[in-house]
Amino acid sequence: MAAGGRRRGALEQEVLGCLAASGRPLTVAEVLAELGDGLAYTTVMTALSRLHAKGALTREPAGRAFAYSLPADPAAMGASVTARRMSRLLDSGEDRAGVLARFVADLNPEDERLLTELLTEGRRPGGEERS
Amino acid sequence: MAAGGRRRGALEQEVLGCLAASGRPLTVAEVLAELGDGLAYTTVMTALSRLHAKGALTREPAGRAFAYSLPADPAAMGASVTARRMSRLLDSGEDRAGVLARFVADLNPEDERLLTELLTEGRRPGGEERS
DNA sequence: CAGGACCTACTACCACGGGTTGTAGTGAAA
DNA sequence: TTTCACTACAACCCGTGGTAGTAGGTCCTG
Structure with missing residues (x-):
């Protein structure tokens, strides 16, 4: 984490906030655009992928991308x-x-x-x- | 951990070794006597208690003490x-x-x-x- | 068709902090 | 005195999370 990077958990919280505010599944690119922080695409992608891997998010194919969303409940x-x-x-x-x-x-x-x-x-x- | 203390896991390994060598359940005092390192009674007691708490050891009452042993298998x-x-x-x-x-x-x-x-x-x- | 954009899985490095472990004292009870 | 439960502190380190590049593949546009 370079100087000026987020605290632990902060990026994940922002990502979750994006998804909650959106109310529909979002792709990595969409979340990246929402965050608008000059982050690398793969940074956001890794965050989403990890959240999914640990059971916090669901995802569905969206073209050749995945669209991530909060659990139904x-x-x-x-x-x-x-x-x-x-x-x-x-x-x-x-x-x-x-x-x-x-x-x-x-x-x-x-x-x-x-x-x-x-x-x-x-x-x-x-x-x-x-x- | 004071200078000269064991590496992480070393005490637990020694305790397990005592129990394995003994082939019967041992109380804290017995393990303490076996280790013979000038450790405080409660140091050994804590180690045994923690091993039990995490499922590594079984224990049975022995008078007002507990006697700890390795699982049957x-x-x-x-x-x-x-x-x-x-x-x-x-x-x-x-x-x-x-x-x-x-x-x-x-x-x-x-x-x-x-x-x-x-x-x-x-x-x-x-x-x-x-x- | 070639090149660029987009996407994923994989990989890697670093910082950090929470959980684990060693150590042991205290208080209460037997 | 012995024993337990409880408590506490310090050291350590592994897992987590931020960050991002690479390789390979797909798709789209000029």
């Missing part, structure tokens, strides 16, 4: 980010089944009920891209 | 640590159900099958203390 962003982090932890280990077994063992009965429902009735949160 | 330590980290992530959020729903949505069919089994047949890894 913005309040769900936190849940999505946390879930993705959990998934990454699960992926980082070697004994996947062992991890899952222990994770489940620590759940409370309410959680178990919910999971059972989700797994048996195939309910899924909708509208999010599967990577 | 030492290979399972990694899985236990990862599972605990996942649990802590889940606990850190606000929308528990939303997190779980999204986490499950990202699982592969094999994982789902396993989870379904665990949840419906009540299988649990045995011998570990529930906190």
